[in-house]
Amino acid sequence: MTAPETSTNQVSHLDKTQEHKENAPLHSQIQDANLTDPKLKIETGDEWQRLSLISILYFTIRNFTNMAQGLIYAIPALAISFNIWDNLLSPEVLIGAGILLLSTSGSGVISFFMYKFRVYNQHVEIHHGVFQRRYTNLPLWRIQNVKIERPFYYRPFGYALVVLDTAGSGKEEAKIVAVPEAYAEALKKQVLYEKEHHEVGYKGELAGEELSDKELSDGISSSRTQSMSAKAADNVNTSEEVLNRRSVKDIIIHGITNNRVWIILGAAAPFYDDVFGLVSEWLADKGLQLNQIVGEQTVAWWQFGLYAFVILMMLMALVALLSVGGALLTFYGYTLSRVGDRYIRRSGLLNKLEVSMRASRIQMITAKQDWLDKILKRVNLYFEQNSTAGQQMQELMSPNKLIVPSVTENEAFELSQEVMPGCDLRGQSYQTISKRFIRFWLLAVWTLPVFGFFTLGAVTSHLDIMIGAVTIFISVALLLTLRWWRWGIAYDNKYVYIRRGRIGVDYQCFEPYKAQQVIVKQSVFMKRKKLATIKFVLASGAVTVPFLPEEYVNKLADSVLFEVESTRRSWM
Amino acid sequence: MTNSAQKEAVFSNSQLGVDEIPTLKTLTLLPISKKYRALNIFSIGLIALVLGGIATAIRLQGFWTLPENLTLAYPYVVAGIVALGSVWALYHFFADVRIFYAIREQDISKQSGLIFRKLSCQPILRVQHVEVNRGPLDRWAGLASLQVFSAGGEMHTFEIPGLSIERAEQLREFILAHKDIGAR
Numbered sequence: 001m002t003a004p005e006t007s008t009n010q011v012s013h014l015d016k017t018q019e020h021k022e023n024a025p026l027h028s029q030i031q032d033a034n035l036t037d038p039k040l041k042i043e044t045g046d047e048w049q050r051l052s053l054i055s056i057l058y059f060t061i062r063n064f065t066n067m068a069q070g071l072i073y074a075i076p077a078l079a080i081s082f083n084i085w086d087n088l089l090s091p092e093v094l095i096g097a098g099i100l101l102l103s104t105s106g107s108g109v110i111s112f113f114m115y116k117f118r119v120y121n122q123h124v125e126i127h128h129g130v131f132q133r134r135y136t137n138l139p140l141w142r143i144q145n146v147k148i149e150r151p152f153y154y155r156p157f158g159y160a161l162v163v164l165d166t167a168g169s170g171k172e173e174a175k176i177v178a179v180p181e182a183y184a185e186a187l188k189k190q191v192l193y194e195k196e197h198h199e200v201g202y203k204g205e206l207a208g209e210e211l212s213d214k215e216l217s218d219g220i221s222s223s224r225t226q227s228m229s230a231k232a233a234d235n236v237n238t239s240e241e242v243l244n245r246r247s248v249k250d251i252i253i254h255g256i257t258n259n260r261v262w263i264i265l266g267a268a269a270p271f272y273d274d275v276f277g278l279v280s281e282w283l284a285d286k287g288l289q290l291n292q293i294v295g296e297q298t299v300a301w302w303q304f305g306l307y308a309f310v311i312l313m314m315l316m317a318l319v320a321l322l323s324v325g326g327a328l329l330t331f332y333g334y335t336l337s338r339v340g341d342r343y344i345r346r347s348g349l350l351n352k353l354e355v356s357m358r359a360s361r362i363q364m365i366t367a368k369q370d371w372l373d374k375i376l377k378r379v380n381l382y383f384e385q386n387s388t389a390g391q392q393m394q395e396l397m398s399p400n401k402l403i404v405p406s407v408t409e410n411e412a413f414e415l416s417q418e419v420m421p422g423c424d425l426r427g428q429s430y431q432t433i434s435k436r437f438i439r440f441w442l443l444a445v446w447t448l449p450v451f452g453f454f455t456l457g458a459v460t461s462h463l464d465i466m467i468g469a470v471t472i473f474i475s476v477a478l479l480l481t482l483r484w485w486r487w488g489i490a491y492d493n494k495y496v497y498i499r500r501g502r503i504g505v506d507y508q509c510f511e512p513y514k515a516q517q518v519i520v521k522q523s524v525f526m527k528r529k530k531l532a533t534i535k536f537v538l539a540s541g542a543v544t545v546p547f548l549p550e551e552y553v554n555k556l557a558d559s560v561l562f563e564v565e566s567t568r569r570s571w572m
Numbered sequence: 573m574t575n576s577a578q579k580e581a582v583f584s585n586s587q588l589g590v591d592e593i594p595t596l597k598t599l600t601l602l603p604i605s606k607k608y609r610a611l612n613i614f615s616i617g618l619i620a621l622v623l624g625g626i627a628t629a630i631r632l633q634g635f636w637t638l639p640e641n642l643t644l645a646y647p648y649v650v651a652g653i654v655a656l657g658s659v660w661a662l663y664h665f666f667a668d669v670r671i672f673y674a675i676r677e678q679d680i681s682k683q684s685g686l687i688f689r690k691l692s693c694q695p696i697l698r699v700q701h702v703e704v705n706r707g708p709l710d711r712w713a714g715l716a717s718l719q720v721f722s723a724g725g726e727m728h729t730f731e732i733p734g735l736s737i738e739r740a741e742q743l744r745e746f747i748l749a750h751k752d753i754g755a756r
Contacts, residue, residue, distance in 0.1 A: 386723055516724035519692040520596070527689070537724035554597060557693070562593045564695045565678035571698065571723065 060108030255327030430488030608734025
């Protein structure tokens with residue numbers, strides 16, 4: 001059926017018996033399999049495949065979560081329509097709940113039977129959906145990202161979930177719900193291979209699609225294809241190198257530093273009574289009685305306050321624990337590694353999550369350092385790729401951002417050098433923004449409301465309101481000053497750097513040729529002072545630096561545009 | 573992409589003197605159609621008229637009796653609609669004649685804004701697709717707006733409004749015929 005030299009038969013889990021028999025003697029070739037086309041092992045033929053039985057568990061759990069999410073919205077409606085607490089244990093409710101439970105568990109089995117897939121002719125095809133049948137057809141070379149997830153209940157059985165992402169919208173993602181782990185890996189490798197192949201073919205000014213469609217699927221390997229395969233395979237199969245690991249300690253630090261609210265609240269705890277007393281006194285002074293607000297309750301207002309305080313403390317402890325726990329859940333055993341031109345992040349305690357990103361896709365490096373990070377000398381490093389998918393995913397899980405949590409400053413430097421050679425975030429002499437930035441924001445935005453507040457205090461002769469207004473004004477001015485002090489931009493003919501932040505500092509770095517659009521803004525007043533704002537639109541989002549010297553902005557805009565248009569390099 | 577990246581990295585432009593780089597300052601800016609301002613002001617008038625009409629209809633209808641407060645509020649509502657409408661129309665009166673665009677070999681630019689002047693430049697190399705948009709009023713006035721999409725996301729869709737339909741089509745053809753389109 002196919003040329004034997006192109007087959008590497010590492011996957012024997014999948015029920016493709018004929019092929020296995022055919023290729024059985026070739027097992028010895030696995031060693032030199034690296035340079036051959038790994039296509040065969042993932043093709044399932046034109047027969048539709050069922051998933052492994054374990055997927056019933058996945059479907060059931062998914063349906064349960066979906067139902068629970070739906071119910072959350074239904075609760076207020078239910079609560080309004082009848083007094084839920086009185087009828088909670090009535091037979092009707094119990095029967096209803098029972099039916100819901102049974103149907104949901106049954107739906108897992110139904111979902112299982114309604115799902116079939118095949119990988120055939122370089123396409124992943126999936127039929128799924130119970131009420132609304134969906135048919136997904138993904139050409140392998142269109143797939144941008146492959147994620148392999150291993151929910152904890154899959155792990156003992158050696159199964160994995162493959163999530164295939166296309167460049168387009170987030171809705172176009174396809175899931176192959178349960179396949180053997182080795183098959184998942186093989187599929188991933190194949191997709192990466194296929195992409196490489198496609199792009200190499202493209203660069204050779206060949207009709208890439210036709211080529212990978214016809215010649216490859218027919219198993220014909222012309223000399224040209226072979227040389228390209230070798231090149232592509234070379235890129236895909238080079239050995240994996242671990243760039244960074246995070247220890248449990250690092251992850252705990254990350255959990256703490258990235259949820260800082262509780263620290264402020266916690267540190268202020270001894271003063272809570274005083275603050276509470278002061279606030280209520282102040283309010284009483286203004287004619288508001290807290291116990292009036294609380295109403296005709298049986299508890300005194302201070303008791304109520306105490307409860308509130310205790311609950312707040314418990315909540316904060318919980319939040320802290322959750323934060324560290326969440327960090328451990330997502331980042332346990334974190335490794336960042338490089339295979340060929342891809343960066344792969346693996347982490348997770350229960351669910352092993354794997355995100356891979358091509359180096360060329362990275363649009364920007366962001367190094368974020370908040371005040372607590374600054375004290376601990378840690379940096380959160382993000383590699384951002386295009387975020388046009390539209391849907392905002394949770395930052396940590398998002399495939400658009402590859403995060404390296406809480407690395408030390410040196411590691412951050414090394415990693416950014418790794419991704420963008422010669423990029424030095426700190427070593428730049430940044431062009432700072434004009435002081436008019438502070439004045440503009442103070443005058444245009446803050447003066448009027450604060451002044452109004454102040455006059456209100458003056459008219460009603462309340463000194464505290466006046467002091468409050470002045471305090472707010474001063475603190476805003478201070479924050480703006482900090483912001484002005486941090487904000488800067490630098491260009492070293494290879495990269496554009498941006499520094500920003502208030503108390504913490506963020507550094508951003510991108511290659512100018514990846515810009516999608518350049519925008520220069522200038523108000524009438526800024527023009528008079530020869531200032532301008534520059535904005536770069538990248539596929540990963542936009543970056544703005546305001547109140548720069550006009551001359552500088554024009555020069556920078558021109559050079560960035562020149563870089564884009566003259567190098568003609570792809571942003572992907 | 574390591575191999576090709578390395579190859580291409582050798583090709584660099586940093587050696588070029590700054591003077592040799594084309595600059596945005598020398599752009600020849602073309603105005604958009606004059607009808608655009610008239611159309612905008614007309615449609616604002618239309619919207620104000622419809623809103624005022626609704627308020628008047630509610631005020632004068634005899635199906636149910638309005639609360640006292642609403643009857644009293646009627647003149648203020650109408651005055652508010654007129655005031656907002658005129659401010660909005662006034663903005664367009666001054667701002668719309670200040671929308672310009674420019675085409676270069678490699679990019680298209682647009683300048684717009686009344687107090688905050690904004691010059692955006694879209695390299696054609698980065699264009700994903702182009703649309704010519706015509707609303708019902710646009711069709712009536714023979715206008716069209718050109719929308720150019722890049723990977724920068726919907727927030728940053730490059731749009732030139734108020735072009736004559738011929739010009740919009742011409743620009744679209746120019747962008748589509750550009751050799752960089754399709755080469756990602």
